[in-house]
Amino acid sequence: MEGKSKEAVETNKDIGQLLLSIQKAFDVLVEKRTDFEAKDVKEALQGSVKTQTTLLSFVDEHISELSTHEGIDMSKSSVWTYRKIRKNLAEFIGEKYRLTDLAFGQLTEPFISDFHHYLLDEKGFSSGTITIYVSLFKKMCRIAFERGLCKNLLFAHYRVGTPRVTTPKALSMSDFIKIRDVELPEDKPRLSVSRDLFLFACYAGTAFIDTVSITKANVKVLEDGDKWLVYNRKKTGTLARVKLLPEALELMAKYEDGARDTLFPLLSTNRVRIDLITICKLAETSKTYSYHSGRHSFASLITLEAGVPMETICKMLGHKDVKMTQRYARVTQKKLFEDMDKFIAATEKDFVLAL
Missing domain, CATH: 1.10.443.10 (Intergrase catalytic core)
Structure with missing residues (x-):
């Protein structure tokens, strides 16, 4: 897409990510040293995503695990916080990507920054709430990496900043x-x-x-x-x-x-x-x-x-x-x-x- 608008930049970024995924699928088929057609690249691309663990399915599994500790070493409010994170992640993915879920392999570093600004600008959450949500989200991504569910340790260097009381921006x-x-x-x-x-x-x-x-x-x-x-x-x-x-x-x-x-x-x-x-x-x-x-x-x-x-x-x-x-x-x-x-x-x- 031509132009330098934010919409054009985001669209071109998504196209670039898709082309990179297609190239990876193509390279995998080349390494097999067998003949293949365009449909084989498509199937390899779709299959690589389908076989990966998805973000929300892992979050659901993690919340289910935490629920078994509720009232023991996990408070009810803590489990509720994870459920709220899951809800907002689902809404963010639906609105930004028009998808119901994303595979870990589809996540890129800008994802967490975009999610952060979504919570701030669209949801209007306080800095303290956003810090908790983003920190726990990073923690879940680290657990997924430690369990071998994603190849890279995602968002390890992302810093939310110290919670502070902000003055809401009402119009003059x-x-x-x-x-x-x-x-x-x-x-x-x-x-x-x-x-x-x-x-x-x-x-x-x-x-x-x-x-x-x-x-x-x-x-x-x-x-x-x-x-x-x-x-x-x-x-x-x-x-x-x-x-x-x-x-x-x-x-x-x-x-x-x-x-x-x-x-x-x-x-x-x-x-x-x-x-x-x-x-x-x-x-x-x-x-x-x-x-x-x-x-x-x-x-x-x-x-x-x-x-x-x-x-x-x-x-x-x-x-x-x-x-x-x-x-x-x-x-x-x-x-x-x-x-x-x-x-x-x-x-x-x-x-x-x-x-």
């Missing part, structure tokens, strides 16, 4: 307006879809996986007579309830399709991530934002700045603990000034300047 009002109003190329309609999915996250606080999964059944009219989005988060299973703003309802109406049960068309996280980079460049924003920034923006720009209490935002986002919400809901300068003005107005009558 200026950048939000730029992204919302920027004119997008008419010959690239998918950019508009990606922007609308992102704006919905700003208006409703949904993570990407929830945005593309929620259905018409998740839209409910509650006691106040208004429409609410009521759903269980894919990441944690926690119930989230958020009153739908007029802007969110407009986006839902725009993509309403009787042939589709979901509220929005399905795009991959990788596709939307690349589109957002393009959109931010066209909008000339102060920085490049990930999809998860929309969820952060709902917490601080849309709700907290409008005076919604932190505890209420917690319920809207489907957080189990208000401490997580406090990381999302950043107090903006405008909100700080307004709160100080209210405080001064409420107390100035109680203070008398003594001369």
Whole structure:
């Protein structure tokens, strides 16, 4: 594929890996010193993959082994962590490679870096969680190598870094307006879809996986007579309830399709991530934002700045603990000034300047 875009680079990298695998299969047949045809190369290539141990099948086996130690020298929460790693690996492989599994021989060094950024940018996990997930993943790869299930010790030199508290990247009002109003190329309609999915996250606080999964059944009219989005988060299973703003309802109406049960068309996280980079460049924003920034923006720009209490935002986002919400809901300068003005107005009558 021509060009220097990230999509072109990734596609060419995948093509290069495939060509290398084909060359290896060809060399094996040449070493046998017998006549062979193109179909023999194909069968050798497919067979070499089929006979290898696959990553997820090994992870399943490893989790099964750990489960036998649960309550003895392995806590229930530790086993649960391995299951979460397995779930996220499967989702990552499905979205990036369009496959249900990968053989160890198909893994390359960039895999772990791509997985790391997927957990950070698309899943929105904290640095501490990512450190645990990546470290345990490396440990499983080392065990697979020690058991002779893969030829190379994969990712031995990859370093995650020290966990640190990060400040979520919510949009400034200026950048939000730029992204919302920027004119997008008419010959690239998918950019508009990606922007609308992102704006919905700003208006409703949904993570990407929830945005593309929620259905018409998740839209409910509650006691106040208004429409609410009521759903269980894919990441944690926690119930989230958020009153739908007029802007969110407009986006839902725009993509309403009787042939589709979901509220929005399905795009991959990788596709939307690349589109957002393009959109931010066209909008000339102060920085490049990930999809998860929309969820952060709902917490601080849309709700907290409008005076919604932190505890209420917690319920809207489907957080189990208000401490997580406090990381999302950043107090903006405008909100700080307004709160100080209210405080001064409420107390100035109680203070008398003594001369």
